[in-house]
Amino acid sequence: MNAFFGSIVGGLRHIGKLTIDGIWRLGFITRFLFALLMASGQSVRRIHLTFRELYFSGVLSLLIITVSGLFVGLVLGLQGYDILQRYGSADAVGVMVALSLLRELGPVIAALLFASRAGSAITAEIGLMKTTEQLKAMDMMAVNPIARVVAPRFWGGVLSMPLLAALFSAMGVFGGWFITVAVIGVDDGAFWSQMQAAVEFRYDVVNGVIKSFVFGAVVSLIAVFEGYDCEPTAEGVSRAITRTVVTSALAILALDFVLTSFMFRGQ
Amino acid sequence: MIPAERGAPLVSLRDVRFAYGERSVLRGIDLRVHRGQVVAIMGGSGCGKTTLLRLIGGQLKASSGVVEVDGRDVGKMGRSDLYAMRRRMGMLFQFGALFTDISVFDNVAFPLREHTDLPPSMISDLVLMKLQAVGLRGAASLRPGELSGGMARRVALARAVALDPMLILYDEPFAGLDPISLGIIGQLIRRLNDALGASSVMVTHDVHESLEIVDYIYFVSDGRIVAQGTPDEIRASTDPFVHQFVNAEADGPVPFHYPAAPIDSLLQGGRS
Numbered sequence: 145m146n147a148f149f150g151s152i153v154g155g156l157r158h159i160g161k162l163t164i165d166g167i168w169r170l171g172f173i174t175r176f177l178f179a180l181l182m183a184s185g186q187s188v189r190r191i192h193l194t195f196r197e198l199y200f201s202g203v204l205s206l207l208i209i210t211v212s213g214l215f216v217g218l219v220l221g222l223q224g225y226d227i228l229q230r231y232g233s234a235d236a237v238g239v240m241v242a243l244s245l246l247r248e249l250g251p252v253i254a255a256l257l258f259a260s261r262a263g264s265a266i267t268a269e270i271g272l273m274k275t276t277e278q279l280k281a282m283d284m285m286a287v288n289p290i291a292r293v294v295a296p297r298f299w300g301g302v303l304s305m306p307l308l309a310a311l312f313s314a315m316g317v318f319g320g321w322f323i324t325v326a327v328i329g330v331d332d333g334a335f336w337s338q339m340q341a342a343v344e345f346r347y348d349v350v351n352g353v354i355k356s357f358v359f360g361a362v363v364s365l366i367a368v369f370e371g372y373d374c375e376p377t378a379e380g381v382s383r384a385i386t387r388t389v390v391t392s393a394l395a396i397l398a399l400d401f402v403l404t405s406f407m408f409r410g411q
Numbered sequence: 412m413i414p415a416e417r418g419a420p421l422v423s424l425r426d427v428r429f430a431y432g433e434r435s436v437l438r439g440i441d442l443r444v445h446r447g448q449v450v451a452i453m454g455g456s457g458c459g460k461t462t463l464l465r466l467i468g469g470q471l472k473a474s475s476g477v478v479e480v481d482g483r484d485v486g487k488m489g490r491s492d493l494y495a496m497r498r499r500m501g502m503l504f505q506f507g508a509l510f511t512d513i514s515v516f517d518n519v520a521f522p523l524r525e526h527t528d529l530p531p532s533m534i535s536d537l538v539l540m541k542l543q544a545v546g547l548r549g550a551a552s553l554r555p556g557e558l559s560g561g562m563a564r565r566v567a568l569a570r571a572v573a574l575d576p577m578l579i580l581y582d583e584p585f586a587g588l589d590p591i592s593l594g595i596i597g598q599l600i601r602r603l604n605d606a607l608g609a610s611s612v613m614v615t616h617d618v619h620e621s622l623e624i625v626d627y628i629y630f631v632s633d634g635r636i637v638a639q640g641t642p643d644e645i646r647a648s649t650d651p652f653v654h655q656f657v658n659a660e661a662d663g664p665v666p667f668h669y670p671a672a673p674i675d676s677l678l679q680g681g682r683s
């Protein structure tokens with residue numbers, strides 16, 4: 145009996161510890177974000193530092209974004225055509241492809257890919273710089289590593305995410321067009337004109353861009369934080385990379401639900 | 412060659428204590444570095460040598476006691492004062508800590524580009540001068556990954572002196588080097604110090620190399636200074652600790668065994 149209560153108390157204690165640790169970490173990451181924003185002046189004044197990171201995280205992800213966007217579009221086209229033709233509205237397949245990409249799949253899948261490609265690379269890079277004492281060396285040279293290393297990578301990620309999501313959606317629309325119009329034989333004019341009539345700039349496009357901005361900021365923050373905070377060993381860096389990918393994915397999907405419920409409620 | 416005590420010391424530590432959380436590392440350190448001197452701090456691995464350097468550089472703050480550099484209390488400095496002080500300080504890290512994503516040239520140019528507005532041509536001249544001083548002008552375009560351990564250490568040295576510092580800190584400059592590289596680094600430390608009119612603090616456990624080049628030596632053990640003196644005094648010393656260290660004896664005042672329960676308890680099967 146005592147052992148039974150003991151294990152319950154132990155379990156509760158464990159949950160309590162996890163909760164407190166989680167709250168600590170949240171406080172920590174908030175302070176880190178604050179320090180990062182305070183140290184962001186240099187990312188603007190020496191804009192080439194930010195452009196360099198924009199180039200790296202953007203170019204790193206270019207291939208995977210292009211190819212994935214294309215395949216997602218092809219699948220959307222096939223499924224959309226299959227469902228819509230039952231109701232005799234195969235012409236609307238362009239609308240379906242474009243709206244699902246702009247509102248959801250573009251921002252969400254691009255962000256997931258960005259987290260696993262560029263986010264993990266950012267964590268690895270900063271974590272390795274920490275492990276080899278490069279960040280400490282910089283600090284001893286009177287150069288603030290948050291301003292010089294962390295902030296440009298953060299802003300580079302924030303800026304590249306909407307561009308990548310847009311590229312993903314564009315490739316997806318092209319994939320959908322290719323499979324339905326060029327292969328299956330849906331009417332070309334109907335495909336584009338229905339899409340043009342149904343997609344609203346403010347409601348669909350802008351909301352999608354807002355989503356990808358939010359995802360970009362969250363993924364970039366998680367990536368730089370995990371790198372900066374990692375335990376300075378080979379094992380610590382590898383764990384930090386895993387955490388970046390897992391935490392980013394959860395954060396993206398949860399935030400997507402929250403944002404969608406505010407943005408799209410069937411007016 | 413040893414400069415007489417000229418005015419106030421550049422670095423002075425008075426009864427400095429430091430602990431990582433519960434774990435007390437330094438237990439009352441007193442030492443002084445006079446201008447122009449090269450001073451060695453010696454002690455076994457894990458005795459707190461790196462910690463001592465980071466206290467001088469202001470990356471850590473002493474739990475009690477005073478760390479003064481150029482007459483100012485490092486522990487009381489804010490971030491901008493600390494950064495102003497560090498611009499006049501160079502530090503050679505134990506493993507070089509070169510920036511691995513840029514070339515040797517860019518590594519040495521880094522402090523110049525961050526802290527001066529010099530035109531690129533002048534930065535280039537300065538960088539090549541520093542690299543020439545450490546004998547690696549020909550390696551300017553290599554990446555840190557392409558350098559041997561000794562060469563990387565010399566590049567890090569060139570970077571540490573890029574801004575002509577008043578104080579240079581060396582963390583185990585000899586660790587892991589072959590005898591030839593070791594001699595080269597030793598000579599460079601002395602030559603750069605004298606050419607720049609700087610002062611140097613060198614943390615090491617290499618006694619023989621240090622005795623050749625330094626002006627004064629402190630021995631640290633168990634968080635305290637246990638012996639000190641000029642190289643000649645150290646060579647002549649009868650202090651058992653110094654004797655153990657200089658002659659590399661396994662057992663002596665520094666025990667071979669990490670503190671443990673008596674071996675008998677293990678044989679009897681008890682673990683605690």
Ligand SMILES: Nc1ncnc2c1ncn2[C@@H]1O[C@H](COP(=O)(O)OP(=O)(O)O)[C@@H](O)[C@H]1O
Pocket residue numbers: 431434436454455456457458459460461462463
């Ligand atoms: N960040 C840290 N947190 C806790 N303990 C540390 C930390 N850094 C060093 N130590 C401990 O403090 C002691 C002194 O470390 P250090 O100054 O690096 O020694 P040394 O450079 O003389 O080898 C060591 O026993 C080490 O385990």
Ligand SMILES: [Mg+2]
Pocket residue numbers: 460461462505582583
């Ligand atoms: Mg050390």
